[in-house]
Structure formats: structure tokens, C-alpha cells
Amino acid sequence: MPAPSPAEQFATLERQGATLRFGMWLFLTSELLLFSGFFALYGAYRATYSADFQAALHHNTLAYGSVNTYVLLTSSFTVALSVSAIRRGAGKAASAWLGLSALFGLAFLVIKAAEYGVHIHEGALPGHWYRFREAPTLGGARFYTLYWITTGAHALHVTGGIGVLLWLAWHARRGRYLPEYHPTFEMGTLYWHFVDVMWIFIWPIFYLT
Amino acid sequence: MIAVKLEPEPMALPPDYLHAKQGPMSWLTTTDHKRIALMFYGAVLVMFLLGGVFALLFRTELLSPRRDIMDATTYNKLFTWHGIVMVWLFLIPSIPNIFGNFILPLQLGARDLAFPRLNLASFYVYLVGATIVLSGLFAGGTDTGWTFYMPYSENTPVTLFPVVFGIFVVGISSIFTGLNFIATVHMLRAEGMTWRRLPLFTWSIYATSIILVLATPVLGLSLILVGLDHVFHLGVFDPATGGDPVLFQHLFWFYSHPAVYIMILPAMGVISEVVPTFAHRRPSSYAAIALSSLGIAFGGFLAWGHHMFVAGISTLDAGVFGIFSMFVAVFSAIKVFTWVATLYRGDIVFSTPLLYFFGFLFLFVFGGMTGVAVATQSLDVHWHDTYFIVAHFHFIMVGGSLTSFLAAAHYWFPKMFGRLYSERVGLLAASLVFMGFVLTFLPQFLLGNAGMPRRYYSYPAEYQWLHVLSTGGSYLLGSAVLLALGNLALALAYGARSEQNPWEARTFEWLSPSPPPEHNFESPPVIDREPYAFDLSEEQIRARAFPG
Numbered sequence: 142m143p144a145p146s147p148a149e150q151f152a153t154l155e156r157q158g159a160t161l162r163f164g165m166w167l168f169l170t171s172e173l174l175l176f177s178g179f180f181a182l183y184g185a186y187r188a189t190y191s192a193d194f195q196a197a198l199h200h201n202t203l204a205y206g207s208v209n210t211y212v213l214l215t216s217s218f219t220v221a222l223s224v225s226a227i228r229r230g231a232g233k234a235a236s237a238w239l240g241l242s243a244l245f246g247l248a249f250l251v252i253k254a255a256e257y258g259v260h261i262h263e264g265a266l267p268g269h270w271y272r273f274r275e276a277p278t279l280g281g282a283r284f285y286t287l288y289w290i291t292t293g294a295h296a297l298h299v300t301g302g303i304g305v306l307l308w309l310a311w312h313a314r315r316g317r318y319l320p321e322y323h324p325t326f327e328m329g330t331l332y333w334h335f336v337d338v339m340w341i342f343i344w345p346i347f348y349l350t
Numbered sequence: 351m352i353a354v355k356l357e358p359e360p361m362a363l364p365p366d367y368l369h370a371k372q373g374p375m376s377w378l379t380t381t382d383h384k385r386i387a388l389m390f391y392g393a394v395l396v397m398f399l400l401g402g403v404f405a406l407l408f409r410t411e412l413l414s415p416r417r418d419i420m421d422a423t424t425y426n427k428l429f430t431w432h433g434i435v436m437v438w439l440f441l442i443p444s445i446p447n448i449f450g451n452f453i454l455p456l457q458l459g460a461r462d463l464a465f466p467r468l469n470l471a472s473f474y475v476y477l478v479g480a481t482i483v484l485s486g487l488f489a490g491g492t493d494t495g496w497t498f499y500m501p502y503s504e505n506t507p508v509t510l511f512p513v514v515f516g517i518f519v520v521g522i523s524s525i526f527t528g529l530n531f532i533a534t535v536h537m538l539r540a541e542g543m544t545w546r547r548l549p550l551f552t553w554s555i556y557a558t559s560i561i562l563v564l565a566t567p568v569l570g571l572s573l574i575l576v577g578l579d580h581v582f583h584l585g586v587f588d589p590a591t592g593g594d595p596v597l598f599q600h601l602f603w604f605y606s607h608p609a610v611y612i613m614i615l616p617a618m619g620v621i622s623e624v625v626p627t628f629a630h631r632r633p634s635s636y637a638a639i640a641l642s643s644l645g646i647a648f649g650g651f652l653a654w655g656h657h658m659f660v661a662g663i664s665t666l667d668a669g670v671f672g673i674f675s676m677f678v679a680v681f682s683a684i685k686v687f688t689w690v691a692t693l694y695r696g697d698i699v700f701s702t703p704l705l706y707f708f709g710f711l712f713l714f715v716f717g718g719m720t721g722v723a724v725a726t727q728s729l730d731v732h733w734h735d736t737y738f739i740v741a742h743f744h745f746i747m748v749g750g751s752l753t754s755f756l757a758a759a760h761y762w763f764p765k766m767f768g769r770l771y772s773e774r775v776g777l778l779a780a781s782l783v784f785m786g787f788v789l790t791f792l793p794q795f796l797l798g799n800a801g802m803p804r805r806y807y808s809y810p811a812e813y814q815w816l817h818v819l820s821t822g823g824s825y826l827l828g829s830a831v832l833l834a835l836g837n838l839a840l841a842l843a844y845g846a847r848s849e850q851n852p853w854e855a856r857t858f859e860w861l862s863p864s865p866p867p868e869h870n871f872e873s874p875p876v877i878d879r880e881p882y883a884f885d886l887s888e889e890q891i892r893a894r895a896f897p898g
Contacts (some may be wrong), residue, residue, distance in 0.1 A: 150455075150462040150538060152874065160464045160537040167563055175567035178601060178691045182586070185597050210484030267594075279592030286584055286591075290575065 143267040145322060158324040165328040169211050169335050176339050179291040183346055186283045191259075193280020198347065200265070201288070206348035209249050210340065213299075216245035217337045220306070220330045224312070230320040232313045239310035242333065246303040253296055260285070288347050295336070295343055302336045305329045366768065370868035372743070376809045381466035382868060386473050387451035387781060388563055388766070393477060394444050395835070400484075401435035404428050409790075409805075409821040415811045425807035426493035433496030434487070438517050439480050441751050442609060445616035446562075447476070447527055450555040452766060453667070454531060456859035457549045459540025459875040464533040472526035479519030480507070486512030495805060497602060500587040500595035505577045514577035521570040524612075528562030531555055542877035548620075549857050549881045550633060553640040554619025557647040561608045561615075569605030572598060596661050603654035610747050611650040614714075615643055617754030619687055621707055623755050625689045627855040628704040629696025632882040638688045645681040653678055659730045668727045675725035682718055686711065702776030706757035709784035710750055718745025720795070735805075738798025741791045749787055756783065756834055762837060764852050768865040769845030775837040783832030789823025856882045 151157040187194045223238035264272030267286035276284075309329045312318065318326045364370070367384045408428040411420050420428070451469065454463055463469050486492065491509035494502055503510060513539055535548070535556045548556075575586045576598065585591035587598040608616040618639075626633050633639055655663055655671030689711070698704070724730045733739055763771055782855040798804075800822075802813050809817070851860040858877065861884060862870055 148466075149869065150460060150464065150466065156537060160533055163536060164465060164468075164529055164533045167532055171525050171529065171563045171567050172562050175571055178571040180570045181601070182597065185594065185600075189594070190592070267582075268579070268591050269583035269590065271591070282585070282591050283593070286586055286593075290578070290584065290586065316593075 145319070154322055158322060161324040161328055162212045165331055169331070172335060176294075176342075179287070179294065180342065180346075183287050183291070186280075186287060190278070190280025190283055193276070193278040194284050195350075196278070197273075197281040197284035198350070200263075201348050202256065202259070202274070202276065203348055205252060206344050207261075209252050209268060210344045211247050212249050213337050213340050216242045216249070217334055219245065220333050223309075224327060224330055225314065227318050227323050227326055228320055232316045232318065235318070235326075236310040236314040238308045239313065243303050243310070245307045246299055246306065246333075249299055250303075253292065260289075291343055292347070295339055298336045298339070302333045305332055355578060364867040364869075364872070367864040367868045368767075368865055369577060373492075379470075381462070381470050383451050383455050383463050383466065383469060384766075384786045384866065386469050387448050389473055390443065390447040390451060390476070390758060393473075393480065394440055394448060396446070397435055397851050401432050401440055402828055402831065403437065404432035405491060406824060408432065409824040411807055412809075412817045413737065415809050415814055417808065418805070419684075422807050423493060423508075426495075426805070427487075427491075429805060430495050431487050432482065434492070434517070436497070436606065436748070437496055437609070437613075438520055439483065441748070442524060443520075444528075444611075444751065444755050445620060445758060446531070446558055447472075447553055449551075449762060450531060450558075451527075452675050453762060453859055454534060454552055454555055455469035455538070456765075456862055456870055457552045457857065458534065458538055458879060459543055459858060459871060460534060461540040461826060461869050461871060463530050463774040464538055465530050466742050468526050468530055472523045473687060475526065476520055476523040479523060482516030482519060482772070483513055483856075484516075486510075486516055486769075490609065497606070498547035498573065498576050498598075500576065500593075500598045501589060501775060503576050504583070504585075504588050504771045511577040514573040518570040518574050521566045523564050524562045528559035528566070531559040533561065540877050544877075546636075547877055547879075547881050548640070549859070550622035550636070550639050550643075550866040551616075551619040552620065553613045554643045556613050557643040558615045558619075561612050561650065562645050565605040565608040565612075569609070572601035572605070596658065596663070599658050599661055600654070603657045604651075607654040607657065608650040610743075610853045611748060613747050613751045615646060617710070617751045618643065618646075618755040620761070621689060621710055622685075623706050623855075623857060624703045624761050625640070625692050626882050627761070627853050627857070628699045628701055628707075629693045630699070630854070631692055631696040632856075632880070633688060634691035634694070635688050636881070638684050642681040642684045645845045646678055649674065656725050656730070659727050660734045665727070672725045672727060676722055679718055679722050679725075682714070699853075700777075701760075702771075702773060702780050703757040703761040705777055705780040706753045706760070706783075709780065709787070710753040710757070712784075713745050713749030713753060713787065717742055717744075717749060721746055727752065733798055735803055736798035737794040737802045737804055740804050743800065744791045744794070749791070752787070752831075754796075756780070756831075757836075761853070763841065764848035765859065765864045765866075767842055767845075768848050769841050770848045770852060771837050771841035771845055777834065779830050779834035779837060782826060786823050786825075786827030786830050790820050790827055791823070793817070793819040793823070856884050858884055860884070 145154065147154045147157045149302045151160065219238050223235040223242065226235035226238055260266065264274065265285045266272065267289045268282065271285060273281060273284040273285065308331070309326055313326065367382055377389065378527050380386065407420070408425055411418055411425055451463070486509060487510060490511070492513045494506055494510065498514065514840045535552060556822055575584070579586055579588060585593050587593045587595050589595055621637050622633060652674040653671060655667055659668045689707070716763065718739070724733055724739065724742060732872050760771065761775055763769070797816045802809055848864055851866045858881065861875070
């Protein structure tokens with residue numbers, strides 16, 4: 142397959158790749174600011190309802206959150222393996238690694254859904270729907286409101302990320318990414334890592350301390 | 351039989367971007383930044399006229415102290431619709447998405463934006479978002495004011511979610527556009543186009559884009575949460591379940607205060623091009639204007655608390671936010687002095703864009719000085735939520751942006767369409783816009799100072815004469831805007847053909863033909879001088895843009 146030529150606005154292919162990378166980092170900065178809104182809300186309410194937050198936090202099952210952290214970190218590892226496969230020119234292998242990563246992502250969502258099921262059963266729901274007997278406090282209601290919207294937004298990002306991984310896997314399988322030029326592939330996987338990194342911040346504030 | 355061409359054709363230019371391809375599909379699927387800019391132009395103008403009609407309707411209601419043509423709820427809806435449509439669907443996308451899109455690559459010497467398909471996507475995302483917003487409004491929705499303050503927004507009986515969701519979608523379009531501009535400025539500058547050679551309009555669009563990328567997601571998030579609170583009673587900001595409504599104000603203004611600079615920075619960029627061109631002088635300090643744009647973009651992120659002086663923040667916080675707000679005024683003043691100094695000893699040509707600059711100067715300085723006044727706690731307590739605030743932000747944010755928007759529409763009209771508008775009508779319209787604007791909002795300063803609160807459809811009879819003046823001014827303003835736009839619309843069809851550079855402007859974008867060909871430059875241009883020194887002869891220009 143011949144090396145692709147740059148789009149008309151770019152002088153060289155290197156420039157085009159560098160611009161794609163730059164654009165993706167800008168997009169991730171924007172996404173980071175989105176999540177920073179959730180973290181700011183958490184910080185503000187935790188400062189107000191410190192004791193209630195700690196009490197409510199210990200009602201969250203550590204196992205769900207921690208297993209999910211493990212699953213998501215492993216998926217990032219297999220995504221990284223897919224990038225090195227692309228660099229070797231092994232499109233099929235890369236595709237397989239991404240498929241596996243998408244399965245991990247799906248597993249994350251399934252575990253999350255099971256945990257949501259438990260919360261619904263307990264009445265640990267947001268806002269006016271909050272009926273959780275074990276932490277019947279205003280702060281507890283705050284905590285679970287933030288828990289639902291933050292993890293919910295994150296789960297939406299995981300879902301989008303799975304879509305990106307599958308799209309990349311499809312194109313990798315058809316040999317669209319060359320060992321010497323594959324910024325689209327790299328940037329797609331970068332998005333997955335970003336979703337993973339966000340969870341690394343969500344996990345401690347809702348499960349650990 | 352073969353005809354032998356002895357000489358090359360004298361004007362062997364490629365067709366311009368308007369004629370390079372034909373048919374509606376060539377527009378709807380284009381990735382040419384110039385065509386996308388024009389599509390934004392059309393869409394944004396529709397929003398502008400719509401927002402204006404809402405304003406004229408409720409100004410008519412305010413002609414008399416009692417109920418005339420609408421009840422309180424309708425009135426509340428109309429000022430809300432006016433704010434939402436004008437801020438999110440007109441002012442924020444106006445200059446960046448139209449003139450930024452069109453001019454930025456030309457000023458950089460680039461063939462297009464870095465991500466042309468993303469640019470097209472930005473347009474369609476905007477259309478979808480605007481459609482959702484408008485359908486939400488027309489389905490009877492939203493009487494909360496454009497600020498969606500809690501807890502009223504959670505409990506209002508009218509629909510809310512489609513509107514905030516639509517604004518969220520429009521925000522995605524803003525992020526796409528901002529990201530695209532930043533990447534283009536960083537990666538697609540022509541050879542020799544160093545950072546110190548960037549035209550000032552490009553600098554201001556760059557600073558604006560940084561705000562768009564960083565602040566929009568937080569706004570999107572807080573508005574979606576308000577919508578969810580309204581529909582599902584999540585109570586994120588609802589005091590009934592322990593939520594904090596002031597927290598919403600913090601999140602909202604963390605974006606929406608910088609958003610004021612999203613509206614005014616591009617306006618300053620336009621002014622920074624118009625003044626040197628019509629004064630026939632270089633900007634008296636390039637660095638001062640360029641760096642103060644970044645200063646405003648940065649300082650604008652630290653000023654949001656001044657919207658909450660009476661919402662229960664501490665005196666210390668209020669003082670700190672007040673001082674940060676004044677820093678922004680310092681950067682703005684640097685710009686004002688630089689523009690005025692550029693005029694000094696200039697060879698001034700009194701033209702429509704420059705007349706808009708004079709209007710801008712008055713509105714911006716007056717609005718800015720009242721802004722410094724309301725940034726002090728003691729005065730703000732008196733003026734908060736009165737017409738004084740309404741008049742203040744209309745002067746600085748709307749007056750500044752609207753005059754610059756119209757200045758840009760006139761200044762780059764020959765560049766975009768290759769035609770000239772009627773200068774006399776243009777000058778007349780610019781004068782009327784200014785008079786209408788001042789007549790609309792100057793009485794509102796007085797009303798506010800006399801104690802008239804904002805957002806009421808009835809008022810004590812002693813305020814009436816000022817309200818009548820204000821409403822009369824709004825009719826004049828509306829007619830003047832129509833006159834200005836009508837003048838341009840007529841010139842599209844009947845205007846005289848323009849030369850490539852009718853203003854003798856000295857910036858780089860005028861070196862390409864007007865209107866430019868599809869790919870802007872036939873070969874990559876090389877920039878060999880400062881940004882305001884491209885005053886070459888016609889032949890030199892052509893040789894430079896089309897070597898060989």
C-alpha cells in the first residue's frame with residue numbers, strides 16, 4: 142500500500158499527524174474541564190457535608206469499584222498492546238487487542254449496571270428519589286446525587302469509547318493504519334486512556350476515602 | 351485544426367470560491383472554510399433578527415406602566431428568549447464562526463482550517479442545537495431568564511429541558527470551532543508567519559478559542575444538570591434536598607463570565623484591523639494589543655464572582671473578585687488607548703467600518719467604566735438586578751459586539767463577495783445604529799439608578815418617560831440594523847465590482863483575490879514582513895500570491 146498523501150491544507154504528512162495529535166490533546170483538555178465540573182461539585186458539597194459524605198461513602202461496595210478499576214486498567218493495557226501491534230504492522234493483531242479491550246469496557250459497564258441495580262434496590266437514588274435507610278441524611282442524598290451523575294457521565298464516555306475502539310478495530314483489520322503513519326489510531330486509543338484516567342479519580346472519591 | 355496560443359491569458363486566475371463549484375449539494379457538503387463561514391452567516395443572521403423581534407415585543411409592552419399586550423408570564427418568556435437567542439445563538443458564534451472562519455486561514459496564509467470536516471460538523475451541530483433550542487422555546491418553554499438561576503429553574507411550570515439541551519449542543523459546536531482555530535494557528539501558519547507576525551484579528555480569535563475550549567464544557571455541564579433537576583428532580587442545586595443554588599451560580603458564571611469575553615474579544619480583533627486600515631497607520635503598539643487579548647482571556651477566568659456580590663459570598667471573596675474584575679478593565683483600557691493612538695496623525699478615511707469603531711469606542715468605554723463601578727461591592731449592592739446592570743452589559747457586551755459585527759460585515763464585504771456596498775447608506779445606518787443604541791440603553795442607566803428592577807413587566811408611573819425613550823430607541827435601533835443589513839444585501843446583487851483591496855488595507859488577507867479562489871493560495875505563501883506592512887502595488891501583490 143502506498144504511503145498516503147497529506148490533505149491539501151498540510152505541507153507534509155508529519156505536519157498532518159502532529160496537527161491531529163495537537164487537536165486531540167485540545168479536545169481532551171476540554172473533556173477534562175467537563176469532568177472538573179463534577180469534581181468541583183463534589184469538593185464543594187463534601188466541604189459542606191463532610192461527615193455525611195464519609196458515612197455514605199462506606200455504604201458503597203468497595204468490591205464493585207475496585208474490580209471495575211482493575212478491569213478498566215487492564216483494558217488500557219490491552220489498548221497499549223494494540224498500538225504496538227500497529228507499529229509492527231500487524232493490523233489483525235491490533236484489531237484483536239482492541240476487540241478484547243472493548244470486551245473489558247463492556248464488562249465494566251455490566252458490573253456498573255449490577256451495582257446500579259443494588260443502589261436502586263436500596264433506594265440510594267439521586268435527589269428527591271433518595272430513600273436510602275442506612276444514610277438518611279441530607280449529605281447522603283448529596284453524595285448519591287453526585288455519585289449517579291458523575292459515574293453516569295463516565296459510563297456514557299465508556300460507551301462512546303467502546304464505539305471508538307470498535308471503529309478503530311474495524312479499520313485496523315482492513316489495514317488502514319500504516320506502521321509509519323497512524324495518528325488517527327493513536328488518538329482514538331488516547332481517548333480510551335483518558336476515560337480510564339478519569340475513573341482513577343472517580344474511584345477514590347466515591348469508594349475509598 | 352489546432353489553435354496555437356501565442357500568449358497566456360492575462361487574467362488566468364482560478365474561479366473564486368463562490369463559483370468554483372455549483373449546486374446546493376456543493377454548499378451543503380463543502381469543507382471550504384469560506385463557504386462554511388457563509389452558511390454560518392445566514393444561520394446566525396436569522397437568529398439575530400429573531401432575538402431582535404423578541405426584544406421589540408417586550409419593549410412595546412413596557413411603553414406603559416400597566417399590562418398592554420402581554421401578561422407577566424409571556425413577558426418573562428420573551429426576555430428569556432431574547433437573552434437565550436442573542437447570547438447563545440447570535441453573539442457567541444457571530445464573529446468567530448463567520449469572520450474568524452473566513453479570514454483566519456487567509457491571514458495565516460493557510461489553504462483551509464486544520465480540520466475542515468470538523469468545521470462542517472460544527473455548522474451542522476450548531477443547526478441541530480439551534481433547532482432544539484427554538485423548538486423548546488416555541489413549544490411554550492422557559493421563563494427563567496437566560497441565566498437559569500436555581501431554584502426557580504427547577505420548579506418553573508414551563509418546559510426547560512429542550513432549551514438547555516439545545517444550548518449544550520450548540521456548545522459542542524463552539525468547542526469544535528475553538529479547537530479548530532487553535533490547531534490552525536499553531537500548525538498551519540505559512541512559512542515566515544511567526545507569532546509576532548500574526549495579524550491582531552487572528553490573535554483575538556486565538557484568545558477567544560482558548561476560552562471556548564476551556565469554559566464551554568463547564569457551562570454545558572451545569573445547564574444539563576439544571577435540566578435534569580427540572581425534569582427528574584435530581585436536586586443537584588435544590589436547597590430542599592440540601593443542594594446549594596449559589597453553587598450553580600458559581601459554575602454558570604465560571605463559563606458565562608468568560609463568555610462575555612468570547613463576545614467582546616473577537617470584536618476587539620475586528621476593531622484592531624479596521625483602525626489601522628482606515629487610519630493608514632500601523633497599530634501604535636502591536637504587542638500591547640496582542641498581549642492584552644491574552645490578558646483578557648486569562649483575567650476573564652478570575653472575575654466570575656462579581657455576579658454574586660449579593661448572593662451570599664464573603665466580603666473578602668467579593669473584594670478579591672472585584673479587584674480581578676478591574677484587572678480586565680486595565681487590559682481593555684490598554685487596547686482603547688492603543689486604538690486611539692493609532693488614529694493620531696493617521697491619514698484617516700471616514701468610512702462605514704471606522705464609523706462603527708467610533709460608536710464602539712463610546713459604548714465600550716462607557717460600558718467599561720460602569721463595569722468598574724459595579725465591580726465595587728458598595729455600589730453593586732445598590733445597582734444589582736436593576737436596569738443599571740442591564741444597561742451596563744448591553745453597552746459593553748452588546749454595543750461592543752454589535753458595532754464590531756457590523757464593522758466586520760462592511761469591512762470584509764468586498765473580500766467575501768467582491769462587491770462594494772453603498773457608502774452613504776452605510777454611513778447613515780452606522781449613525782442610526784449608534785443613536786438608536788444610546789437612546790435605548792442610556793435611559794436604562796437612569797432607570798436602574800432610580801431603582802427600577804430588571805425583569806418586571808409593570809412599573810410605577812414615574813418611570814414611564816424613560817421607558818418610552820428606551821422603547822423608541824429600540825425601534826430606531828431595529829430599523830437601523832435592518833437598513834445596514836439591507837444595504838449589504840442589495841450590494842450582493844447590485845453592488846459595483848470591488849477591486850482586490852478597495853481599502854488599501856495592509857494586512858495579508860487582502861493579498862489573495864477578492865473573492866478568494868477555492869484554495870486561497872495557489873502555492874504556499876512566504877511571509878517576509880510585519881503584519882501591517884503589506885502595502886504593495888497591484889502587480890507585486892499578484893506576483894506574490896500567484897508566482898509563475
